[in-house]
Amino acid sequence: MSKYYLNYLDELESEAIFVLREVWAQFENPVILFSGGKDSILITHLAKKAFYPAKIPFPLMHVDTGHNFPETIQFRDDIIKELGAQLIVGSVQESIDEGRVAEEKGKNATRNALQITTLLDAIEANKIDCAIGGGRRDEEKARAKERFFSHRDDFGQWDPKNQRPELWNIFNGKHFEGEHFRAFPISNWTEMDVWNYIKRENIAIPSLYFAHEREVVWRQDSWIPNSEFLVLEDHEEVVTKKIRFRTLGDITITGGVESDADTLEKIAAEVAGMRNTERGNRSDDKRSESAMEDRKRQGYF
Amino acid sequence: MLDNNQLLRFTTAGSVDDGKSTLIGRLLYDSKSIFEDQLEAIENTSKKKGHEGVDLALFTDGLRDEREQGITIDVAYRYFTTPKRKFIIADTPGHIQYTRNMVTGASTANVATILIDARHGVIEQTKRHAFIASLLQIPHIIVCVNKMDLVDFSEEVFNNIVSEFEEVSSKMLVKDVRFIPMSALLGDNVVNKSENMPWYQGAPMLHTLETMHISSDINKVDTRFPVQTVIRPQREGFIDYRGYAGRVASGILRKGDDVTVMPSGFTSKVKSINFYDKELEEAYAPMSVSITLEDDIDISRGDMIVRTNNKPEPSQDIEVMLCWLNNSSAKPRAKYTIKHTSNDQKAMIKEVVYKYDISTLERNNEDGDLTMNDIAKVKIRTTKPLMIDPYRENRTTGSIILVDDTTNETVAAGMIV
Numbered sequence: 030m031s032k033y034y035l036n037y038l039d040e041l042e043s044e045a046i047f048v049l050r051e052v053w054a055q056f057e058n059p060v061i062l063f064s065g066g067k068d069s070i071l072i073t074h075l076a077k078k079a080f081y082p083a084k085i086p087f088p089l090m091h092v093d094t095g096h097n098f099p100e101t102i103q104f105r106d107d108i109i110k111e112l113g114a115q116l117i118v119g120s121v122q123e124s125i126d127e128g129r130v131a132e133e134k135g136k137n138a139t140r141n142a143l144q145i146t147t148l149l150d151a152i153e154a155n156k157i158d159c160a161i162g163g164g165r166r167d168e169e170k171a172r173a174k175e176r177f178f179s180h181r182d183d184f185g186q187w188d189p190k191n192q193r194p195e196l197w198n199i200f201n202g203k204h205f206e207g208e209h210f211r212a213f214p215i216s217n218w219t220e221m222d223v224w225n226y227i228k229r230e231n232i233a234i235p236s237l238y239f240a241h242e243r244e245v246v247w248r249q250d251s252w253i254p255n256s257e258f259l260v261l262e263d264h265e266e267v268v269t270k271k272i273r274f275r276t277l278g279d280i281t282i283t284g285g286v287e288s289d290a291d292t293l294e295k296i297a298a299e300v301a302g303m304r305n306t307e308r309g310n311r312s313d314d315k316r317s318e319s320a321m322e323d324r325k326r327q328g329y330f
Numbered sequence: 331m332l333d334n335n336q337l338l339r340f341t342t343a344g345s346v347d348d349g350k351s352t353l354i355g356r357l358l359y360d361s362k363s364i365f366e367d368q369l370e371a372i373e374n375t376s377k378k379k380g381h382e383g384v385d386l387a388l389f390t391d392g393l394r395d396e397r398e399q400g401i402t403i404d405v406a407y408r409y410f411t412t413p414k415r416k417f418i419i420a421d422t423p424g425h426i427q428y429t430r431n432m433v434t435g436a437s438t439a440n441v442a443t444i445l446i447d448a449r450h451g452v453i454e455q456t457k458r459h460a461f462i463a464s465l466l467q468i469p470h471i472i473v474c475v476n477k478m479d480l481v482d483f484s485e486e487v488f489n490n491i492v493s494e495f496e497e498v499s500s501k502m503l504v505k506d507v508r509f510i511p512m513s514a515l516l517g518d519n520v521v522n523k524s525e526n527m528p529w530y531q532g533a534p535m536l537h538t539l540e541t542m543h544i545s546s547d548i549n550k551v552d553t554r555f556p557v558q559t560v561i562r563p564q565r566e567g568f569i570d571y572r573g574y575a576g577r578v579a580s581g582i583l584r585k586g587d588d589v590t591v592m593p594s595g596f597t598s599k600v601k602s603i604n605f606y607d608k609e610l611e612e613a614y615a616p617m618s619v620s621i622t623l624e625d626d627i628d629i630s631r632g633d634m635i636v637r638t639n640n641k642p643e644p645s646q647d648i649e650v651m652l653c654w655l656n657n658s659s660a661k662p663r664a665k666y667t668i669k670h671t672s673n674d675q676k677a678m679i680k681e682v683v684y685k686y687d688i689s690t691l692e693r694n695n696e697d698g699d700l701t702m703n704d705i706a707k708v709k710i711r712t713t714k715p716l717m718i719d720p721y722r723e724n725r726t727t728g729s730i731i732l733v734d735d736t737t738n739e740t741v742a743a744g745m746i747v
Contacts, residue, residue: 033545033582033614034544034545035336035337035616035617036334036335036336036337037335037336037337037415037416041337042618043616043617043618044618046577047558047577047618050558050559050575050576050618051558054558054559054631054672077606078605078606079618080575081604081606082561082568082571082573082607083561083562083563083564083568084565166407166409167409170406173406173407173408174404174405174406174407190404192404193739193740194430194431194433194655194740195434195740196433196434196437196729196731197437197438197725197729198577199669199670199671199729199731201731201738201739203667203733204738205738216407217407217418219409219411219416
């Protein structure tokens with residue numbers, strides 16, 4: 030076999046870097062959507078590689094639900110300092126205070142859907158024409174149809190039936206004033222690829238991904254962390270378990286799995302043996318079969 | 331997974347009737363790539379709809395409308411990994427009204443899988459799928475002769491279909507065609523070798539996909555480096571650094587190579603090839619790198635760095651096999667933005683030379699209107715020269731898209747003749 034070929038991780042890396050450079054070249058004011066989760070950390074790492082020795086040219090934008098893991102915020106602030114990058118925060122609490130959105134009611138209330146308004150407001154206020162996200166096509170069935178360059182109309186909405194065809198690696202980011210794009214450089218990565226790459230590159234990630242002791246409550250088939258925002262039901266009981274998180278989001282809806290994986294090697298091995306998707310522990314996706322598609326149409330990440 | 335495992339992209343075209351979804355479901359299921367919660371969700375929906383057993387087609391159809399109608403409308407991407415390779419499936423609808431989606435899915439594929447129902451043999455749709463695979467120059471084709479269980483696993487039926495297909499493909503530009511008799515429903519020759527067809531000496535589909543030689547699919551001869559952006563760090567230690575960032579489209583670029591910058595024609599030598607904080611001796615397709623040159627030349631996005639002794643043809647008049655992708659038809663002599671590698675220019679369709687009737691695949695010289703799903707040979711004039719290669723030699727520098735400036739939509743995709 031000829032030596033002139035890339036292995037799958039190098040090819041995925043090269044593809045993502047190509048996409049990030051296209052974003053930089055085709056848009057005036059692009060940002061990275063940074064949640065503090067592994068996928069947005071990975072995007073940030075790839076952006077660092079894509080533009081080296083220049084500084085990462087994108088500000089990081091965080092949509093803050095106000096229901097955070099303290100570890101995530103600390104991690105965010107550290108990475109901003111290390112990169113010398115600009116941080117833009119869109120606050121869901123402010124959207125609520127300003128009357129732009131109303132807090133959901135009932136026992137399964139979350140701020141998940143409220144983020145959409147905050148995100149779109151922040152995009153508009155900061156004149157952002159491209160928001161780079163860590164979405165992957167393997168995550169969820171509506172995401173399987175996403176483009177690398179995904180158009181949003183001037184209401185921030187996604188029209189999945191009317192997407193621009195994307196052929197070869199020619200990306201069309203042309204848009205009118207007020208419209209924006211979402212770009213997904215790691216579209217073709219799977220959860221396993223992400224972990225293998227994080228392990229290979231030894232990328233720093235929040236401690237929440239590693240197994241640790243935590244107070245949790247069993248709810249909707251996963252361990253929801255106890256926090257000041259959690260309203261307990263009568264039958265629910267707070268217990269201490271050794272868990273880790275497969276995804277990081279709003280603290281009220283991000284479920285953990287019981288695990289002893291406390292190193293990147295052990296996490297990668299554990300993920301390889303997992304029999305459930307990572308979003309299976311996210312109660313936001315369990316509401317209905319098309320929960321993700323419905324939110325994405327409105328402008329969700 | 332081993333460090334030298336490659337990525338293979340393949341496309342499937344077809345409808346539920348062909349057993350396409352069953353085939354994909356089988357590949358994913360037998361290679362243990364379906365997660366339990368996904369399977370559970372499909373089981374629930376199957377029950378709700380009153381299906382017997384698990385309808386694996388539900389797994390491959392993503393959008394609500396598609397689930398309601400039971401068809402694939404768009405291209406959906408699926409992923410699975412075996413100990414030997416990582417796979418990306420571009421799953422596309424098969425009907426004639428979705429030709430544009432098939433073309434889209436085919437554009438990045440190493441392998442096209444073409445499904446044939448053993449009971450029906452080569453039909454119109456089969457020919458169209460083969461035609462698209464040849465048009466998009468997919469390097470390898472696997473013809474899956476499916477539903478062999480319904481023809482008593484007959485070797486004769488299989489052999490007849492092979493000859494029928496070869497007759498069709500002999501008129502097309504296809505290089506590597508393999509035939510596999512299978513039953514996706516029962517799992518024969520998909521992941522596991524069939525016990526019902528001892529007469530078949532070849533490998534099952536998955537093994538074929540795992541071992542097929544794909545390193546030579548990319549052109550390794552003609553060095554083409556389209557510049558995406560220029561990196562100027564303006565910071566201490568890198569004040570004079572000017573790196574040209576891009577992805578090697580084809581060929582190999584080495585430190586010290588004599589290069590020419592197109593279209594300006596300035597020549598220089600490769601001073602360094604960088605990837606992040608590493609310096610490399612050489613870069614090859616499809617690596618994303620940045621390079622510096624010995625001389626201070628004005629280079630920007632849209633320029634192409636090539637080896638001085640092997641240059642593409644700068645051209646303003648190009649002949650293209652065009653697939654029309656948009657609802658609104660082509661306007662005569664209208665201007666479009668043409669996108670070719672990192673270069674954007676204005677272009678006009680000057681002439682439709684001929685159009686294919688995509689049901690019969692015959693050429694039609696009369697009808698010059700281009701409407702959605704049409705495939706036609708056209709002549710295009712651009713405002714400035716593009717640095718082009720023929721598509722059959724170079725899938726990256728031989729491809730273009732057209733964008734309608736009034737809607738910003740991608741309206742056509744083209745392969746340079």
